[in-house]
Amino acid sequence: MSSTATTQAKDRVIIRFAGDSGDGMQMTGDRFTADSAALGNDLSTLPNFPAEIRAPQGTMAGVSSFQLHFASWDILTPGDAPDVLVAMNPAALKANLSDVPRGATIIVNTDEFTTRSLKKVGWSSNPVEDDTLESWHVHAVPLTSITVAALAEFTSLTRKEKERAKNMFALGLLSWMYSRSTTSTEDFLTSKFGAKPDILAANLAALRAGWNYGETTEDFAVPFTVAAAKTPPGTYRNITGSAALALGLVAGAHRATRPLVLGSYPITPASDILHALSNYKRHGVTTVQAEDEIAAIGVALGASFGGSVGVTTTSGPGVALKSETIGLAVSLELPLVIVDVQRGGPSTGLPTKTEQSDLLQAMFGRNGESPVPIIAPQTSADCFDAAMEAVRIATTYRTPVFLLSDGYLANGSEPWQVPAVADLPSFPVQLATEPNGVDAKGNPVFHPYVRDEETLARPWAVPGTPGLEHRVGGIEKDAVTGNISYDPDNHDHMVRTRQAKIDGIAATIGDLQVDDPSGDAKVLVLGWGSTYGPNLAAVRRLRADGQSVAHAHLRHVNPFPSNTGEVLRRYDRVIVPEMNLGQLAMLLRAKYLVDVRSHTSVRGLPFKVADLAEVIDTALQEVSA
Amino acid sequence: MSIDLGIPTVASGTDGVPTLPEGEKHNRKDFTSDQEVRWCPGCGDYAILAAVQGFLPELGLRKENITFISGIGCSSRFPYYLDTYGMHSIHGRAPAIATGLATSRPDLSVWVVTGDGDALSIGGNHLIHAMRRNVNMTILLFNNRIYGLTKGQYSPTSQPGLVTKSSPMGSVDAAFNPISLALGAEGTFVARTMDSDRKHLTEVLKAAAAHRGTSIVEIYQNCPIFNDGAFELIKDVEQKKARLVHLNDGEPITIGEDDEREVLVRGEGGSVRFVREGEVSAQGLADQVVVHDVTLTDPSQAFSISRLDSESMTHVPMGIFRAVDRPTYDDQTRAQVDAAVELAGGPANDDDLQSLLYGKDTWTVEG
Numbered sequence: 005m006s007s008t009a010t011t012q013a014k015d016r017v018i019i020r021f022a023g024d025s026g027d028g029m030q031m032t033g034d035r036f037t038a039d040s041a042a043l044g045n046d047l048s049t050l051p052n053f054p055a056e057i058r059a060p061q062g063t064m065a066g067v068s069s070f071q072l073h074f075a076s077w078d079i080l081t082p083g084d085a086p087d088v089l090v091a092m093n094p095a096a097l098k099a100n101l102s103d104v105p106r107g108a109t110i111i112v113n114t115d116e117f118t119t120r121s122l123k124k125v126g127w128s129s130n131p132v133e134d135d136t137l138e139s140w141h142v143h144a145v146p147l148t149s150i151t152v153a154a155l156a157e158f159t160s161l162t163r164k165e166k167e168r169a170k171n172m173f174a175l176g177l178l179s180w181m182y183s184r185s186t187t188s189t190e191d192f193l194t195s196k197f198g199a200k201p202d203i204l205a206a207n208l209a210a211l212r213a214g215w216n217y218g219e220t221t222e223d224f225a226v227p228f229t230v231a232a233a234k235t236p237p238g239t240y241r242n243i244t245g246s247a248a249l250a251l252g253l254v255a256g257a258h259r260a261t262r263p264l265v266l267g268s269y270p271i272t273p274a275s276d277i278l279h280a281l282s283n284y285k286r287h288g289v290t291t292v293q294a295e296d297e298i299a300a301i302g303v304a305l306g307a308s309f310g311g312s313v314g315v316t317t318t319s320g321p322g323v324a325l326k327s328e329t330i331g332l333a334v335s336l337e338l339p340l341v342i343v344d345v346q347r348g349g350p351s352t353g354l355p356t357k358t359e360q361s362d363l364l365q366a367m368f369g370r371n372g373e374s375p376v377p378i379i380a381p382q383t384s385a386d387c388f389d390a391a392m393e394a395v396r397i398a399t400t401y402r403t404p405v406f407l408l409s410d411g412y413l414a415n416g417s418e419p420w421q422v423p424a425v426a427d428l429p430s431f432p433v434q435l436a437t438e439p440n441g442v443d444a445k446g447n448p449v450f451h452p453y454v455r456d457e458e459t460l461a462r463p464w465a466v467p468g469t470p471g472l473e474h475r476v477g478g479i480e481k482d483a484v485t486g487n488i489s490y491d492p493d494n495h496d497h498m499v500r501t502r503q504a505k506i507d508g509i510a511a512t513i514g515d516l517q518v519d520d521p522s523g524d525a526k527v528l529v530l531g532w533g534s535t536y537g538p539n540l541a542a543v544r545r546l547r548a549d550g551q552s553v554a555h556a557h558l559r560h561v562n563p564f565p566s567n568t569g570e571v572l573r574r575y576d577r578v579i580v581p582e583m584n585l586g587q588l589a590m591l592l593r594a595k596y597l598v599d600v601r602s603h604t605s606v607r608g609l610p611f612k613v614a615d616l617a618e619v620i621d622t623a624l625q626e627v628s629a
Numbered sequence: 630m631s632i633d634l635g636i637p638t639v640a641s642g643t644d645g646v647p648t649l650p651e652g653e654k655h656n657r658k659d660f661t662s663d664q665e666v667r668w669c670p671g672c673g674d675y676a677i678l679a680a681v682q683g684f685l686p687e688l689g690l691r692k693e694n695i696t697f698i699s700g701i702g703c704s705s706r707f708p709y710y711l712d713t714y715g716m717h718s719i720h721g722r723a724p725a726i727a728t729g730l731a732t733s734r735p736d737l738s739v740w741v742v743t744g745d746g747d748a749l750s751i752g753g754n755h756l757i758h759a760m761r762r763n764v765n766m767t768i769l770l771f772n773n774r775i776y777g778l779t780k781g782q783y784s785p786t787s788q789p790g791l792v793t794k795s796s797p798m799g800s801v802d803a804a805f806n807p808i809s810l811a812l813g814a815e816g817t818f819v820a821r822t823m824d825s826d827r828k829h830l831t832e833v834l835k836a837a838a839a840h841r842g843t844s845i846v847e848i849y850q851n852c853p854i855f856n857d858g859a860f861e862l863i864k865d866v867e868q869k870k871a872r873l874v875h876l877n878d879g880e881p882i883t884i885g886e887d888d889e890r891e892v893l894v895r896g897e898g899g900s901v902r903f904v905r906e907g908e909v910s911a912q913g914l915a916d917q918v919v920v921h922d923v924t925l926t927d928p929s930q931a932f933s934i935s936r937l938d939s940e941s942m943t944h945v946p947m948g949i950f951r952a953v954d955r956p957t958y959d960d961q962t963r964a965q966v967d968a969a970v971e972l973a974g975g976p977a978n979d980d981d982l983q984s985l986l987y988g989k990d991t992w993t994v995e996g
Contacts, residue, residue, distance in 0.1 A: 042992055188990065237996030241988050251986055258982050265733050267725075285969035287977040287985060290733060290962060295758035299725035302718075302755070306698070306729025309716055310737070314729065332719050422986050425979045443663075467714035467730075467737050468647075470693045475662070475709050477717025478701075487664060488709065 011183055011229045016075030018083035019178065022100045023092030023113075025058050025066045028171035033070025035175055035192060039184040041242040041419055044232025045074040048537065050082035050610065051415045055272065055355040062116075062124045067099040076231040080537035080544075082416060084612040088181075090174055092116060092147070098125045106139040111177070113170070115148035143223055147173055154213035158206050165203070169210035176214020183229045186211055236421065243420040245384035245413035246273075249343065250280035252391025254287050255425070257313040259392065260399045261432045265312040266291045267303030269322065272355040273411045274345040277317045297325035301342070305329060308338040309476075311435065311466035313395055317343040320362045321352065323369065330404050331370040332478045334502065337453075337462045339398035339405075341391075342366075342376075346410040348608045357608025358411035360533050361584035366406040367562060367591065373499045375506040378406045378562040382536035384413050385420035390559065396431045397509060402461045408561070410583075412610050413534045436463035439471055441484070450474055452486040460505035507563050516565040518574075520554035521547070526627045528575040529620060530600070532558040532588050535581050535611060542616035551624055561588065569596040576627045579603055581616055640841045640960075642765055645735045647691045655686040662712040668703060673824035673850035677771065678710055680830045685711075688838060690738055697740045698727045700747040703778045704771035704850070707742040721752025724759035727766050732959040738838070739766040745786040746776050749805050753785075756845075757814035762958035763842040767834075770807060770845060771824075773852040774859050781855035788940050793855070807847045808935040808950055812928045818844035819931065820949040824851060825864055829947070836949055842957045862942040874937060876948030878923045882934065884944065893919040893934070901933045903944070923952040 019036065023029045030051055040047050050071040059066030073083035088109045091097035093116040104110060117130050131137055132144050151170040152163060172193075179186050190208060197204035218224045243251075257264035268278040268291065282291045290307070294300035297318055304314030316326065323344050333340045346362045348354025366378050377397050381390035387409055394407040439448035440463060450472040453462050465472040474486055482489040483497055518528070519540075531539045536557050543555045556571060558564065572578050572592065578600040580589045586602035593600060603619050605611055649655065660682045668674045685695065695713040699705035701720035708715030718726050723741045731739040741759075748756045748770050759766070775793070776782040783793045783800040786807065790799040811819040818840040822833040830848065837844035849860045863869045874884050874893075882893035884903060891903035894917040901919055909915055919930065931951045937944040970976055977985075 038990065042990075044992065044994065232994075235994050237994050239987065239991050239993050241991045243988075254985065255982060258977070263733065265729060267729055284985070285966045286973045287981065288966060288970060290966055292729065292732060292962070294725065294728075295754055298722060299728070299755050299758065302722045302725030303729035303732070305718075306726035306731075307733040308729075309726070310730045310734040312733045328719050329722065336716070422991065425983045425986070467696045467734065468694050470691070473693055473712055473714050475715035475717065477709070477715075478719055479717065 011227050014228045014230050015077065016073065016079065017088065017182060017228065017230055018071065018073045018086045019088045019090070020069055020071040020086035020100060020103070021090045021174070022067060022069040022096035023090075023171070024061055024095065025054060025056070025068045026061065027068070027092045028168070029068045029070050029092070032171045032175050033072055035189045036178060036184065037072050037242060037417060038188050038192070039179060039186065040072065040074040041240070042188050043184060043230075044235070045076065045230055046078050046233035046235065047072060047074040047242070047418060048079055048082045049073070049417045050412065052609070053356055062093055062095055062121050064095050064099050064125055067095050069096070069100060074230055076233050078233060078235065080541040081610065081613055084614050088178070090178065092170070092174070094121050094127060094131075095125045097131065098127070104140065107141065109141045109143065110137060111143045111145060111174070113147035113174075114144045115146045145177070145217070145223075150217065151210050151213065155206050155209055158202060158209075160202050161206055166206065169207050172207045172210040173214035173217070176211040176216075177218045178214075180215045180218030181224060181227050183227045186215065235419070238421040240419045240421050242417050243385055243388075244276070244415060244417040245381065245387040245409055246276035246345070246415070247280055248385055248420060249381070249387035249391045249407070249409060249414075250277045250284070252388040253281065253315055253341065253395065254284055254289060255388070255428055256392040256395025257289075258287075259428055259430045259432070260313055260395055262399065263312045264289045264315060265304060265307035266315045266317065267294050267300040267307070268292070268317045269294050269297045269300045271297070271319045271322050273347055273414050274317045274319050274322070274343065276414065277343060277345070297322040298329060301326040301329040301340075305333055305336070305338065305340055308333075308340050309336070309467070311464070313339060313341070313399060315341040315343065317345070319345050319347050319355075320349045320365065323362060323365055327370050330376060331372065331374050333404040334370070334374045334376060335478050335481075336476045337402045337502075338464070339402055341394045341398050341405050341407060343391075343407045343409065345414045346408060348606070354608045356411065358534065358610065359583050359606060359608065360408075360410055360535070361587065361606070362408060363532075363561065363584065363587040364590070366408060373503060375503050376404050376406055376562065377401070377506055377509055377560070378408060379559060380408045380533040380561055381413055382533065382557055382559065384416045384418050387413060388420070392429060393559070396429060399433050400431055400461065401459055401505060401509060402464055403506065408533060410534050433464065435469070436465035436472060437469060451484050452476060453481055453483055455501070455505075460501060460508055509560075510563040510566045513560045513563075513565055515567045516556055516558065516571050518554050518556045518571055520552070522552040525552040525554035526576040527620065527623050528554040528556060528571070528578045530556050530558070530572075530578055530580050531582070532561050535583065538611035538613050538616055539581055541613040542620055545613060545617045546620055546624070551621070553620060553624065558588070561591075564595070568592075569598070572596050572598040572600065577601060577623050579620060579623055581605075581611055581619070583610070641839050642767065642841045642844065643688060643690060643738050643838060644841065646694050646738045647736060648689050649691055654689065655692055657682045657686065659692060660685050660711055660713065662710050664709050666710050667706065669854050671853035672703070673773065673852070674704060674707070674771065676824045676827065677769070677830065677848055677850065678707065680827050681834065682711065684831050684834050687835065688738065694736055695738045695740070696730060697742055698723045698730065699742040700744075700752060701778070702744040702747045702776075703852075704742055704744040705747060721747050721750070722755060723747070724752065724755040724766075724768065728759060728762070728764045728958075731764050731766050732962050735959065735963060741766055741768040743768060743770055745770065745772045745774060745807070746784045749785040749807060749810070757810070760811055760814040760816040760843045760845060763815070763817050763955050764958045765841055765843070765960070767837045767844040767846065770847045771850040772807060772847050773850045773856055775852050775856035777852045777855055787856075804940075806935060806938055808938070808946075809932060811845045812932045812935060812951060816845050816951065817842040817953050817955050818949070819951045820845070821847040821849070821947055823849040823860065823863070823947065833949065836952065840952055841960075842955060863945050872942055872945055874944050874946040876921050876934070876946055876950065878921055878949065880921055881918050882921050882946075895919060899929065899933060901937065923949050925951075926953060
């Protein structure tokens with residue numbers, strides 16, 4: 005479909021689709037995203053949905069939304085506030101209105117604004133008809149009834165089935181408004197509903213009807229265009245964090261030349277990684293859906309003992325259950341990747357919302373001195389590289405590794421420049437094949453805890469290797485033979501050696517890079533994980549105002565890059581924004597005795613750029629005063 | 630969509646595990662590690678260790694392809710004393726770890742050593758799910774009906790009323806019957822034997838190793854320190870004649886000798902009971918005589934037999950309760966991966982990985 009109207013150019017737009025859980029808002033958002041990606045826009049998304057699969061219809065509890073930020077330049081976040089809100093019912097309007105700046109556009113589905121629906125959310129009069137929305141540019145569209153009317157010819161479909169296509173009508177309308185081609189959505193529908201020709205035809209008709217509605221109704225003046233972003237040449241795809249993370253694990257195992265075995269137990273928001281890897285059998289990936297979180301990591305560790313790259317995926321409550329096995333892996337010194345897709349806590353907390361509050365759990369949540377490296381991806385696409393890095397460290401150093409994603413990275417999506425496999429890092433594992441010592445009689449023997457001098461990693465000798473039969477366990481081991489040892493000096497040596505091995509990883513991770521274009525910044529904004537986008541966007545905003553601000557981001561949270569202390573001391577003020585109550589700040593203060601300033605928010609949502617910019621601006625004023 | 634993978638249902642538990650060349654054989658010493666055995670003097674574990682070390686050579690497998698995984702407890706020190714690959718893991722989790730190992734390595738003979746606390750209390754969930762899945766491994770459950778390593782608290786198999794440090798007025802916990810539990814958990818090979826009967830123990834181990842799927846062998850084992858004599862009634866030469874019920878496949882189940890001989894018959898409500906042999910015909914019970922059949926798909930009869938066991942040890946069945954063929958979890962899991970790989974034309978190479986990374990929907994930005 006192509007529009008005949010003239011167009012008006014914009015450089016970026018934020019759209020939020022909001023409706024009932026059953027209204028298909030996530031799918032609508034996904035499709036608009038795919039169409040925008042195909043157009044070459046840079047984009048960033050923020051799905052936001054309730055933990056309940058189907059909360060009571062029309063209630064605030066059941067509101068599901070999908071925010072998409074697309075632009076003609078490289079953007080970093082899904083945006084603070086929508087330029088356009090599509091509200092499919094009164095609950096969706098009420099739940100989202102406070103986020104929509106005055107003057108922005110609101111499209112409401114007036115069919116759902118019945119007395120009964122309004123009452124469900126505590127409205128006694130209709131906001132579309134009274135003056136509630138007078139500060140916004142409102143398009144009152146009877147989406148449901150127009151959709152049903154447009155599908156009049158589909159006599160085999162029930163009214164309910166026709167109503168269900170209203171999200172496609174909305175998508176068609178928005179596609180016209182922003183000059184998106186609907187080709188990829190048409191292809192998507194064809195493959196989804198290919199077996200149900202009536203449903204397919206109805207959805208396609210609804211999509212076209214929405215487009216035509218925009219073009220023919222005078223309510224919508226001219227469509228907007230958002231040009232393609234200037235991105236480096238290459239092949240791109242749109243990808244969510246969990247999809248990228250799953251691919252990174254596959255690529256990591258491929259480059260380690262070991263098979264990948266996942267042990268996992270379903271948990272929100274990590275299950276998508278289990279789903280993805282379960283589909284990669286063709287790549288030799290084995291997945292075991294275990295009976296519980298503990299069994300899941302047990303399966304992974306058992307596979308690692310057998311020579312595979314063992315991986316377990318979970319969220320915070322699952323990590324709590326896996327703690328003892330992670331401690332065992334520290335003691336056994338076997339490779340293991342623990343993926344924690346963090347969500348709001350404590351306890352069950354906010355299963356579908358994001359948070360960064362498992363950092364200290366990952367760092368310290370075990371008995372004894374039990375150091376584990378921690379890696380944190382910074383964007384959805386970066387989950388790929390971070391997962392490969394986790395596999396590299398796990399297999400090179402023979403250690404469990406934490407990979408801390410979060411709900412925002414996992415479900416959000418952005419364009420990803422697909423790397424060439426040949427350019428990926430390579431770290432083939434060398435398994436032990438020969439004895440590495442002699443016994444008292446001079447016979448060759450295998451000593452499982454004799455270490456590589458550079459990495460301090462112990463040999464990985466897998467069952468099936470003749471002559472290297474040995475026993476490992478959670479009891480303290482002799483530093484050479486691996487036999488049980490309760491010797492005081494040996495234990496002291498082993499505790500310090502395990503710590504030194506993890507600390508030594510810093511030698512291979514490079515320095516913390518600081519982005520300070522003016523070179524005279526006095527304030528540093530330092531983050532980890534998914535705050536990368538909001539932090540950098542806020543910093544850019546202040547730089548655009550002519551201010552000097554430095555920005556740095558930690559990929560490795562344990563160990564820290566070697567120069568971290570030096571970087572921190574270089575600035576008059578270090579601000580650490582986190583979606584917790586200051587966990588990284590606590591680690592930095594403890595390790596470097598630097599008075600970093602913590603800025604925190606635990607609302608289950610990523611930081612708003614405007615809020616962060618204000619915090620940084622205040623710091624700039626204080627420092628210069 | 631489910632795919633018929635054509636898994637062979639009848640295979641040995643050690644199929645796929647490399648064997649020694651023809652004519653070569655390990656001996657007991659080959660399976661003895663250099664570690665000093667540290668169980669208490671008189672512990673039943675010594676007898677089991679000796680039996681296992683004596684039996685393993687009979688498998689004819691390459692030593693490096695045998696792995697023992699244990700949990701925590703006295704029995705779980707077992708792997709340290711065997712010169713095979715071994716892991717002394719954490720409390721209750723050995724079946725889960727063994728599941729990962731067995732699923733990813735079809736060329737290994739995987740053994741789990743556990744105790745009544747390890748398997749039935751803290752690790753109960755993993756135990757039942759291993760049996761439900763039927764992962765190819767052999768679980769040796771040393772049952773001494775007490776927590777030994779923590780110095781004598783009652784366990785999930787301790788008899789009610791047992792006075793221990795944590796139950797000074799007698800335990801009020803009901804006891805698990807591990808055999809009944811295993812049968813309820815869809816166990817495909819379920820057996821019971823005893824530390825003091827080396828010959829019986831060895832025969833049961835042989836059958837357990839030959840079974841493809843999860844074999845669970847409950848081994849009554851005496852703890853001379855904290856629960857000494859727990860099985861005395863079935864070890865005493867005179868007492869055991871009237872109490873030990875030997876299960877022999879294909880034969881009626883009997884107890885006692887000569888005139889005292891009793892035969893097991895089907896009773897009320899799905900139960901079984903012993904009747905004097907001479908009265909079987911008189912009572913018209915000839916068609917109710919239970920002929921032991923380990924291959925019955927329905928575990929009901931085996932379950933009834935397992936319920937003969939009681940606190941007073943009046944009748945204690947010993948031997949193989951059930952041995953049925955059912956596709957194993959690990960064989961099926963590997964078959965799915967193998968089928969996917971084969972369908973795609975062989976193991977994934979760099980090009981295959983590249984197309985996975987691209988996915989279905991890409992766009993190109995020209996330079």
